[in-house]
Amino acid sequence: MRVWVFLAAAAAFGKTYPVDGIVLACDPAARTMVVSHRPIAKYMPAMVMPFRVEQPGELATLYPGARVQFELVIGNGHSVARNVRKAQGPDAVIAAPKERLRVGDRLPPFRLTDQAGAAFDLSDLRGKVTAIDFIYTRCPLPDVCPRLSANFATLQRRFRGGELRLVSVTVDPDYDTPGVLADYARRWGADAAVWRFLTGDIAPLAAAVGEVYWTDEGSIGHNSTTTILDRQGRIAATVEGSNYRIDQLEHLIAHELEKPQ
Amino acid sequence: MKLAVFAILAAAPWAVAQAPKTADNCTPPPSALAPTLPAHLMTGMGTVHLPITTTSPEAQKFFDQGLAQMHSFWAREAERSFLQAAALDPAAPMPQWGIAMVAAGDWRPRFQIDLLEQVQGKQPEPAKSRARTAAQKAVELAQVPGKATDLEKLYVAAVAARRDPNAKDPEEAFVKGLRTLLAAHPDEVEAQLDLALMIMRGFSLPDKKPNGPGSTEAVAILRGLLPKAPEHPGVHHYIIHGFEGSTFAKDAWPSCEKYALLVPNIPHAQHMPGHIYSQTGRWNDAVKSFSDAAVIERGYMKEDKLYGNGHHGHNVHYLATASSFEGRYDDAIAAATELLGYKENPAQAAQADAMATARAQGYFAMLRTLVQFEKWDAILSADQLPEFGKPRQDAWRHWARALAYANQSKLAEAKEEQRLFEQAMTDFRAKTKRPEPPELVVARQEMLGHIELADAQVERALKQFETASKAERRLTYTEPPYYPRPVAEAMGHAALRSNKPAVAERAFRTALEQYPSDAHAEQGLKAALEQKGGTTKLADAR
Numbered sequence: 100m101r102v103w104v105f106l107a108a109a110a111a112f113g114k115t116y117p118v119d120g121i122v123l124a125c126d127p128a129a130r131t132m133v134v135s136h137r138p139i140a141k142y143m144p145a146m147v148m149p150f151r152v153e154q155p156g157e158l159a160t161l162y163p164g165a166r167v168q169f170e171l172v173i174g175n176g177h178s179v180a181r182n183v184r185k186a187q188g189p190d191a192v193i194a195a196p197k198e199r200l201r202v203g204d205r206l207p208p209f210r211l212t213d214q215a216g217a218a219f220d221l222s223d224l225r226g227k228v229t230a231i232d233f234i235y236t237r238c239p240l241p242d243v244c245p246r247l248s249a250n251f252a253t254l255q256r257r258f259r260g261g262e263l264r265l266v267s268v269t270v271d272p273d274y275d276t277p278g279v280l281a282d283y284a285r286r287w288g289a290d291a292a293v294w295r296f297l298t299g300d301i302a303p304l305a306a307a308v309g310e311v312y313w314t315d316e317g318s319i320g321h322n323s324t325t326t327i328l329d330r331q332g333r334i335a336a337t338v339e340g341s342n343y344r345i346d347q348l349e350h351l352i353a354h355e356l357e358k359p360q
Numbered sequence: 361m362k363l364a365v366f367a368i369l370a371a372a373p374w375a376v377a378q379a380p381k382t383a384d385n386c387t388p389p390p391s392a393l394a395p396t397l398p399a400h401l402m403t404g405m406g407t408v409h410l411p412i413t414t415t416s417p418e419a420q421k422f423f424d425q426g427l428a429q430m431h432s433f434w435a436r437e438a439e440r441s442f443l444q445a446a447a448l449d450p451a452a453p454m455p456q457w458g459i460a461m462v463a464a465g466d467w468r469p470r471f472q473i474d475l476l477e478q479v480q481g482k483q484p485e486p487a488k489s490r491a492r493t494a495a496q497k498a499v500e501l502a503q504v505p506g507k508a509t510d511l512e513k514l515y516v517a518a519v520a521a522r523r524d525p526n527a528k529d530p531e532e533a534f535v536k537g538l539r540t541l542l543a544a545h546p547d548e549v550e551a552q553l554d555l556a557l558m559i560m561r562g563f564s565l566p567d568k569k570p571n572g573p574g575s576t577e578a579v580a581i582l583r584g585l586l587p588k589a590p591e592h593p594g595v596h597h598y599i600i601h602g603f604e605g606s607t608f609a610k611d612a613w614p615s616c617e618k619y620a621l622l623v624p625n626i627p628h629a630q631h632m633p634g635h636i637y638s639q640t641g642r643w644n645d646a647v648k649s650f651s652d653a654a655v656i657e658r659g660y661m662k663e664d665k666l667y668g669n670g671h672h673g674h675n676v677h678y679l680a681t682a683s684s685f686e687g688r689y690d691d692a693i694a695a696a697t698e699l700l701g702y703k704e705n706p707a708q709a710a711q712a713d714a715m716a717t718a719r720a721q722g723y724f725a726m727l728r729t730l731v732q733f734e735k736w737d738a739i740l741s742a743d744q745l746p747e748f749g750k751p752r753q754d755a756w757r758h759w760a761r762a763l764a765y766a767n768q769s770k771l772a773e774a775k776e777e778q779r780l781f782e783q784a785m786t787d788f789r790a791k792t793k794r795p796e797p798p799e800l801v802v803a804r805q806e807m808l809g810h811i812e813l814a815d816a817q818v819e820r821a822l823k824q825f826e827t828a829s830k831a832e833r834r835l836t837y838t839e840p841p842y843y844p845r846p847v848a849e850a851m852g853h854a855a856l857r858s859n860k861p862a863v864a865e866r867a868f869r870t871a872l873e874q875y876p877s878d879a880h881a882e883q884g885l886k887a888a889l890e891q892k893g894g895t896t897k898l899a900d901a902r
Contacts, residue, residue, distance in 0.1 A: 192710055193706045193707060193710050194706065194709065194710065237393045237394070238393075239392055239393055239394075273665070313705040313706055313707070314665050314666050315666070315668045315669075315670075315705050316388075316389050316666070316667075316668030316670055317389065317390065317391030317392045317393055317395070317436055317666050317667075317668065318391070318392035318393055318666070319393070320705065320707050322706075
């Protein structure tokens with residue numbers, strides 16, 4: 100109780116900075132979260148660092164990949180994250196499918212077709228850390244699918260020769276045949292040993308990882324989730340939307356790769 | 361995640377003493393994605409022919425089809441046809457000209473383009489960029505010796521001027537290009553049509569004066585084209601838009617008939633005359649227009665997963681409206697029920713407020729019909745008017761229920777619904793961060809009138825109705841109207857029940873000024889005149 104009073108007092112008299120970041124890990128017992136944050140104006144550049152939270156209950160709703168905002172309160176030799184909340188994007192929040200799995204759950208088996216026309220299933224990812232995103236090749240919005248694919252191209256380069264695998268699943272399987280996906284893969288310089296593009300009956304996989312998509316008025320909408328799988332095929336992190344810095348996704352993946360096997 | 365914005369303008373207004381209308385979705389929107397091939401030659405598109413330089417007779421056919429679809433504002437299919445023509449003859453400049461004309465989704469009457477920019481800002485970039493790329497390609501292809509006639513080069517130059525990203529006034533640059541073309545080729549029908557559409561500025565409200573010299577020039581061009589190209593669908597379609605809102609608007613009636621006959625398989629060609637018929641009290645003809653459009657559109661929706669239901673929602677909502685104003689209860693309910701069967705997509709469902717989804721339009725159509733026919737028991741049944749789950753619709757539902765209870769002399773229950781209405785309005789402000797919708801502000805005023813009447817405060821009630829009616833007539837004019845029925849209609853019924861036939865007569869006449877041949881107001885006026893014991897016949901009253 101004495102510590103709590105001290106922290107609260109320090110926070111009350113400290114300097115405050117707004118912070119925006121992505122959670123890499125949470126430790127409720129230690130009342131901390133590890134966050135890859137954007138630059139904190141007039142305080143520090145973008146980096147990964149642990150933050151002690153003022154209200155440990157706020158950690159309960161967080162998970163690796165969650166986008167958060169909070170106030171960093173700097174006291175006399177102490178700092179604390181206050182009012183930690185999930186960041187709200189510019190768009191309305193799309194309701195998650197009821198089949199959506201949680202972080203820590205094992206991904207159920209799926210069988211899809213890759214850009215070479217070959218069957219692809221979970222066994223192809225065994226023992227690797229994997230990032231899965233959802234795109235479609237006709238997407239006309241530069242800040243959605245092209246941005247996601249550019250991010251994956253960057254990941255392929257940064258983690259070359261390592262234990263990372265990339266999977267891009269189309270939400271437009273009628274149009275995105277293996278041939279179309281192969282062209283798209285070439286456009287982004289995808290190395291088939293690292294990065295596969297999948298088509299077929301994607302609905303069960305999409306629902307399991309919380310990807311929602313729909314067709315309407317000459318376009319396809321989707322909520323653009325990116326899921327990180329650990330080496331055992333369990334969901335390690337999930338990120339929504341495309342409005343994050345690529346280094347934040349890199350940190351999330353590096354954090355998973357650094358875990359002991 | 362970004363969502364496609366597709367609201368497009370409906371016809372311009374004629375109603376008296378009302379503000380200019382806002383955006384509506386009157387044609388299927390342009391495709392956010394480039395349409396996929398193959399295109400197919402379709403029947404019922406209208407016959408148009410503009411000879412182009414091409415090595416492929418098939419390319420000419422698809423080009424002509426695209427041109428016909430363009431003249432019916434069917435941007436998505438027109439682009440698909442032009443893309444097919446381009447695929448058949450990649451060296452031909454005119455298919456690229458076609459894509460440049462339609463891909464941005466702004467092949468519309470000029471007054472709609474002006475209003476669209478006011479309401480929505482600039483066009484969404486992905487669609488416009490396809491048009492710009494095609495314009496550039498058309499220019500390049502037209503420079504290849506032997507690949508374009510002088511006339512084609514002039515068409516290409518005109519659209520390239522419109523699509524120039526550095527153009528200060530793209531529409532005026534286009535008009536200038538068309539005038540250059542017509543100086544060299546004065547009898548060119550296509551260019552005359554294009555010019556007429558791009559200079560028509562509409563007519564003002566309520567005095568019906570031309571909004572600019574272009575309005576009058578467009579009418580003159582179109583009147584001149586009628587005898588020269590009487591089978592051209594674009595001539596009739598543009599006459600409808602060029603004449604609407606003017607003192608001579610009824611001169612467009614023959615073109616309404618002809619246009620629908622010439623183009624039986626494009627939704628807008630069937631739908632658009634319905635606007636004109638509604639505005640002029642020909643509700644039965646409007647019902648036919650909207651029904652015909654609905655039939656063919658359901659077919660396209662079934663065939664194409666990306667077709668969307670936004671325009672269908674608008675069309676069938678208007679069908680329900682026209683049926684309701686015509687006094688066809690079962691037809692109005694059937695139309696509303698169809699729309700209520702559509703689900704909102706996840707993005708629409710996540711929005712705190714939605715008016716343009718097919719389901720939301722169906723809900724309003726249902727509410728309008730039940731209120732206009734004063735089906736108070738149905739309104740109070742959870743089956744027919746269930747909770748919608750969004751504050752705008754919940755406010756309307758409690759409003760209708762308050763009216764139902766008040767008209768059944770259940771004052772306490774009406775006041776409880778009034779309280780729930782206010783709760784929904786608070787919810788609307790909180791969830792949308794927007795002020796209360798003006799039509800619901802008017803609804804609040806009308807509701808007070810019904811509650812006063814249930815409390816036997818007749819004079820106060822009629823005064824309240826009068827205030828609400830004036831406010832309703834100042835609302836932004838929309839097609840279909842986003843107020844369930846004219847307040848004057850409700851006031852007329854209230855006055856009739858209160859044995860005040862003179863007040864009722866005046867109210868019903870006001871409603872008929874707003875909505876000519878409104879069956880409910882006509883019946884009310886007849887009853888008012890009978891109650892007065894007067895000798896005036898209904899025919900004289902119209």
